Amino acid sequence: MQSRLLILLIIFPILAANCNGNRPLARLKISEQVIADNYLGDDYVKNIQTRVENNYRLEDGRLLLGNKTIRAVSYSGYRKETRGKGLPNQDDFCPTVAEIKEDMKILSAMGIKLIRTYDTQEYAHAPRVLEAIHQLKQENSDFEMYVMLGAWIQCKGAYTDSVDHTIEDETFNTREMDTAIELAATYPEIVKIIAVGNEAMVTWQAHWVDSKIILKYVRYAKAAKTEPVNGYLLPEKILLTSSDNFAVWGAEEQYRKAALIELIKEIDFISLHTYPFHDSHYNPGFWQIAKKDSAITNDQKVNQSMQNAFIHAVNQYNLVKNYLRDINIVKPIHIGETGWATVDDGFYSTPGSGATDEIKMGMYYDAMRQWTAANNISCFYFEAFDEPWKGGELGSESHFGLFTVDGKAKYPLWKMVDEGTFKGLKRGGNNIAKTYNGNYELLKKDMLIPPLAEQ
Numbered sequence: 001m002q003s004r005l006l007i008l009l010i011i012f013p014i015l016a017a018n019c020n021g022n023r024p025l026a027r028l029k030i031s032e033q034v035i036a037d038n039y040l041g042d043d044y045v046k047n048i049q050t051r052v053e054n055n056y057r058l059e060d061g062r063l064l065l066g067n068k069t070i071r072a073v074s075y076s077g078y079r080k081e082t083r084g085k086g087l088p089n090q091d092d093f094c095p096t097v098a099e100i101k102e103d104m105k106i107l108s109a110m111g112i113k114l115i116r117t118y119d120t121q122e123y124a125h126a127p128r129v130l131e132a133i134h135q136l137k138q139e140n141s142d143f144e145m146y147v148m149l150g151a152w153i154q155c156k157g158a159y160t161d162s163v164d165h166t167i168e169d170e171t172f173n174t175r176e177m178d179t180a181i182e183l184a185a186t187y188p189e190i191v192k193i194i195a196v197g198n199e200a201m202v203t204w205q206a207h208w209v210d211s212k213i214i215l216k217y218v219r220y221a222k223a224a225k226t227e228p229v230n231g232y233l234l235p236e237k238i239l240l241t242s243s244d245n246f247a248v249w250g251a252e253e254q255y256r257k258a259a260l261i262e263l264i265k266e267i268d269f270i271s272l273h274t275y276p277f278h279d280s281h282y283n284p285g286f287w288q289i290a291k292k293d294s295a296i297t298n299d300q301k302v303n304q305s306m307q308n309a310f311i312h313a314v315n316q317y318n319l320v321k322n323y324l325r326d327i328n329i330v331k332p333i334h335i336g337e338t339g340w341a342t343v344d345d346g347f348y349s350t351p352g353s354g355a356t357d358e359i360k361m362g363m364y365y366d367a368m369r370q371w372t373a374a375n376n377i378s379c380f381y382f383e384a385f386d387e388p389w390k391g392g393e394l395g396s397e398s399h400f401g402l403f404t405v406d407g408k409a410k411y412p413l414w415k416m417v418d419e420g421t422f423k424g425l426k427r428g429g430n431n432i433a434k435t436y437n438g439n440y441e442l443l444k445k446d447m448l449i450p451p452l453a454e455q
């Protein structure tokens with residue numbers, strides 16, 4: 001009896017250890033309390049975010065923006081290492097209508113009903129997106145997808161050695177706007193918003209122009225509601241905005257010009273970009289671990305940095321909200337871009353800020369979706385699918401997608417895969433499956449740890 005008891009006493013701890021080893025690891029997340037503490041949903045904010053005069057009322061009476069049942073995402077469907085620029089047939093590299101229809105079905109399955117595009121006439125992407133959605137609506141009257149159509153605005157000589165930010169590329173910009181007007185007039189049931197310029201005013205971009213140029217083309221589009229452009233009349237109800245970094249919208253003094261104030265008055269809402277991910281390198285004070293906390297666990301370090309990243313994004317939103325109050329302008333502020341990359345071989349890896357991995361993406365995605373829904377903020381999460389052409393095989397710009405190029409759902413979407421959300425859907429012939437084969441322990445091994453602050 002004593003020998004049997006001794007054996008059990010020896011074996012039981014081993015069994016217990018094995019059970020603990022097989023037990024699912026605790027999932028990291030930004031706490032509900034932190035999200036609640038940053039809630040902005042007082043009546044003043046809610047009333048602004050859902051103002052009818054700054055919104056689009058759909059045929060069934062629903063408002064398009066600030067509506068938690070209409071999720072938004074940034075979409076660009078390029079699947080190859082280049083978009084094909086400079087080649088004889090550059091649009092051979094542009095996703096086909098059939099490929100875009102694949103993507104739209106995937107996005108629709110996950111509750112996305114509003115997408116954002118970026119340019120209109122240099123490539124066939126925007127026309128193909130609209131045609132793909134049109135076909136899907138013809139095939140199924142219940143299919144619902146709307147578009148914030150981007151018009152790319154740039155300075156003279158953008159992306160060349162002879163760039164001149166004091167002069168716009170008027171030929172390119174006019175053609176871009178004319179195409180946007182034509183597409184919006186051709187697909188009025190789909191295009192509900194035109195965004196004039198993408199990060200076209202923030203001065204660290206290679207194509208930036210003064211805010212007076214964006215103002216010019218917003219007014220150009222607004223005039224097209226009553227005076228046709230090349231025979232195309234812009235729908236009266238269409239919303240107009242510009243999508244830019246938070247700093248541009250009055251958060252930094254250098255951008256607070258008379259033209260910016262006039263622009264804010266002209267647009268229907270502000271489309272704000274906020275990227276704590278990038279700031280983990282360029283402005284890392286909120287991100288790095290204080291030396292006094294060096295002994296906390298790796299999980300605690302990641303939780304701390306990601307909590308701070310979320311608060312960092314909310315603070316950038318508030319800087320713009322406060323500026324609008326200061327200049328006595330009432331306009332909704334929606335998020336035109338925010339996101340988190342999952343791979344990098346430079347600033348955001350280790351050594352570096354240690355920001356890239358799917359666990360952090362999941363934490364940020366969940367928190368931002370929850371916070372924006374609670375505050376009637378539309379959030380065009382960046383982005384739907386990885387795009388290899390943007391930053392090479394390992395560059396972070398290629399890895400902001402919620403899905404990989406071959407259709408694997410990254411960690412934020414694993415639950416949807418488990419629930420059968422994507423059953424029967426494919427991308428490029430591949431079923432929608434989880435990254436890491438759904439193995440959280442393997443995923444956790446790739447989690448990077450934020451560095452200690454130098455001071």
